Amino acid sequence: MNDKLRITPQAQADVIALTGIDRARAHSWINTHVRKADRVSSNAYQYENYLFYTERPGERTKIVRVKRVGNTQVGANPTQRSTDSDGNVVIDGITIRKHAIDRAVERFGVPRERAAQWIYDRFRESSVVTENIRSLTNEGHVYATEGIAIGVDTDRKMIRTVYYNTKKFSPLISDKVREVVAKEIRKLERKINAINRTLPLQKAALEYERAERMLALVSTRSIPKKMALQARINAIDTHLGEINAGLADLVEKKKHVANALIAI
The missing domain is CATH 1.10.287 (Helix Hairpins)
Known part of the structure; x- marks a missing residue:
């Protein structure tokens, strides 16, 4: 592989959000792990449960995004799920608020019985967009995947809402x-x-x-x-x-x- 590996700021931001490491270590973390990764598609390489996306198919010279995939190993712990009296759903320690479930049904047409799991799956594959966004009543972070935005609490353990933006780029x-x-x-x-x-x-x-x-x-x-x-x-x-x-x-x-x- 080319020793002159380039890593975009977005890829570094992804790693910071996924792992919690310091910003100063994000570049070296990607550099170390991507060199151990195996190619799984034309522009994606996987090491353990991390996917590294390249700018051009077949060229591992510039990393543009980093995402985490679910654990599919045999013997992995089953998903833990519960629902409280307010209609909030907890999946593997992540609380999906009823408001987010309602928005998934209204905005994305997801069947209500599948909405919580759908939101959880989108969150698992998402990357951070920006942190510490404030509104009149809330403060938190915004994650996104494929045009779907996910509003999460400051501790990243509660999903408050989901929404989308219809504008697209080539x-x-x-x-x-x-x-x-x-x-x-x-x-x-x-x-x-x-x-x-x-x-x-x-x-x-x-x-x-x-x-x-x-x-x-x-x-x-x-x-x-x-x-x-x-x-x-x-x-x-x-x-x-x-x-x-x-x-x-x-x-x-x-x-x-x-x-x-x-x-x-």
């Missing part, structure tokens, strides 16, 4: 587009992380100043001074709102970019 350009979109997600994540690192101190300083101005406002009898203090308080409130709105805007952009990646 196979000839999908890998290139995927790299560009994944790069954009990482850029947004860096911006969000930078804001989150400085936000507590910045907000604390503004709130401290606001408290000082409020104290001065209720203490003074001077009308001109009251007006000046109130103007500063209003400016601080506006600035705090702009900071929060800026962060929310970046998070929303990350969601939209993640949806583009799901469609590829």
Whole structure:
């Protein structure tokens, strides 16, 4: 095999999500394991229960995706399944919420009696798209496989919903587009992380100043001074709102970019 093995950022993100290893080790992990893998299709190689997908059929020079397949060995543990009183189904430690089951029936036409297993199987073959996506009520990660998006909880042990994106890319350009979109997600994540690192101190300083101005406002009898203090308080409130709105805007952009990646 060519020693100059190239590994895409998406493949590294897949491995991080599947194994939990550090980002710095993902490249070497793939490099080590793919060299031990056996070819199982024109553009896929398997080592143990991991599939490594190449950019071009028959050429193991560029790894573009990594997925995990189910354990099919003789004597493997049988699937453990249970259902709680709320209609949530637990399969091998993964909870599929009733909401996700309802969405699989409504959006994908899956028979209700098979919906939980269908969602579980799609999750097992999926790869991470983006992590730490927030909404008004939830925070979690998005996985996807073949245009099917799977919303999971932060601990990756609960599947909350499934949905799809109808936009599709040509196979000839999908890998290139995927790299560009994944790069954009990482850029947004860096911006969000930078804001989150400085936000507590910045907000604390503004709130401290606001408290000082409020104290001065209720203490003074001077009308001109009251007006000046109130103007500063209003400016601080506006600035705090702009900071929060800026962060929310970046998070929303990350969601939209993640949806583009799901469609590829």
